Amino acid sequence: MTHRIRLVFFICLTFFMSVPAPNAQARLFGEFSISDEAELGKKVHRLIRTRFDIIDDPEITDYIREIGQNLYKNAPPQPFPLQVEVINHNAVNAFATVAGYMAIFSGLILHMDSEDQLASIMAHELAHITQRHVARNIERSKVISVGSLLGLVAGALLGSDAGGAIAVGSIAGAQSAVLKYSREDEREADQVGLGYLIAAGYNPQAMTSAMQKMRRMQWFSGGEIPSYLSTHPGMDERVNYLSDRIERMDKNLLAREVDNSSFLRVQTLVRARYAEPSSALAYFREEKNQTCLTYLGQGIANARINRVSEARKNFEELISCDDSDPLFLREAGIFYFQFGDIDKSGRLLQKAIMLRPQESMALIYYGRILSEQGHFDTAASYLQRALRIVPEEPGAHEHLARIFGRSGNNFMAHIHMSYAHIYNNNKRQASFHREKARELAVDSEKKAVLISLEEAFRDQSQFWK
Incomplete structure (x- = not known):
């Protein structure tokens, strides 16, 4: 241990x-x-x-x-x-x-x-x-x-x-x-x-x-x-x-037999996303029968080590294998977003959200696409939907903060930037943005929003080093 x-x-x-x-x-x-x-x-x-x-x-x-x-x-x-x-x-x-x-x-x-x-x-x-x-x-x-x-x-x-x-x-x-x-x-x-x-x-x-x-x-x-x-x-x-x-x-x-399809799906995602990439690729290469999950695992692992052409081929094979699975659409959409094909990414992520409205990662990345296209209000709504599902996701808070900053809402920008750093355990930056939000909390509505931030800061900071 x-x-x-x-x-x-x-x-x-x-x-x-x-x-x-x-x-x-x-x-x-x-x-x-x-x-x-x-x-x-x-x-x-x-x-x-x-x-x-x-x-x-x-x-x-x-x-x-x-x-x-x-x-x-x-x-x-x-x-x-x-x-x-x-x-x-x-x-x-x-x-x-x-x-x-x-x-x-x-x-x-x-x-x-x-x-x-x-x-x-x-x-x-x-x-x-x-x-x-x-x-x-x-x-x-x-x-x-x-x-x-x-x-x-x-x-x-x-x-x-x-x-x-x-x-x-x-x-x-x-x-x-x-x-x-x-x-x-x-x-x-x-x-x-x-x-x-x-x-x-x-x-x-x-x-x-x-x-x-x-x-x-x-x-x-x-x-x-x-x-x-x-x-x-x-x-x-x-x-x-x-x-x-x-x-x-x-x-x-x-004699009971359990359906392992969901287990294998999650295991593939965990291996591809969180295990060491080269060992994950070696594992997927050893699979005798290429399945949709094999393409998924290879695509994620190849993308993690910037083997872009190999990953692109894997994701093309994945979508050809099944273009109605929200997970497959999400992961392909994330890949195309990360490597510059925004239009294709947007189509895939939008379809993933349509099929599974609670797909928080697709909501986050689609919100980022909308933000880059200048649709700030709509982008904010997608990120807020994601945060209702994963309220401690620092990346969603950070991107939402940037959207508020671009639209001139500095109070909410500092609120969400502070949340981002709270959940990233960055005491200095979390404190800085909390103080900025305090300075801007000039009415009762903003003070009510600030109370929730103060509670999150207090709960998390008691365990910071």
Whole structure:
């Protein structure tokens, strides 16, 4: 596990530990309430978004969240909704935090073979949430208070990376019995998660096949442990008892087949967009049967390393393969925009939006095209539509700011430029544009707009270095 992964994992786990089971609240934390946990969850969520590169592409996140919701609806009633983020990092990892938050790493998506394998990991993490394992450990240990944990985490976040790692690591060492999942916790998460997996319509064998795949990854990599194994130990033992249980299940459950078309689609996009481009191209070249997804992957990867002629050929083949898929239209439109064919880009993006009005990336790029053509009001409306879908997309805020600046609305220009830098974690520029917006907030309407910016600045800046 890398330094940054270790840091955030322990911070998230530390936050999670600070939340007791409902029947322990009065004994351990006095007035600690569901609203307190909700506030902690927001802080953890904000922490993750400031420390990691979050994927906000709805094509990817909607798919992952749909799996999560399919599992979650089979859990007992919970005090919080399930909220899943996708982190752009090649670690084979996933973790759950307080108040129903879960994080899935792009590396996990790439290394699973099927949707049900991916769902099995998410089901296990969901079970850790619903069974409140760390909270129960806190109840038994009666060692750590919310105040001391928050103080330590705040100190780690406000200090240097190295200092933070030492601070959090020392706490983890001192309270190792509390921080770690016990064998009983892991067994329960496997069993409860397996129930969620089956109830959601997946093949139960996916849970053991996912674990076995991780073990093979360890062997083939010469002993380097995938991140998930280091934080969820005892994999061999767990595979054995799960296999015994699954073998005795109804044969109809074991014969279930899952449609992997959406999984392969998202996996292709993640590989092409976020994996190392040359390795992605090598992967796509090895595919024996050229499909629409192969052309998509090759086109994105070639464009990332400026192989323009190859990428253009890939996207021509892609649109010839299927000219009615919003994802294909979007990606081809983005390519042609980036490499200067604005008219063709506009036609493709407009068609993508017509077929899928919530296609935020197409909305952003089409807004940029309209802006370049001088249609500022219409361009602003497209970018505003995109921000209703992905409100923390810094690029959309930046382009909207430039449109407002060109049209003479300096107040809104500074508002959106400040948002852009807030979500890019650029303290100096975010502060500069916030001050400019403050100076221009001369009426009640502008002051109301400024309040939302101040809240976003405050929430994000508490975790800046």
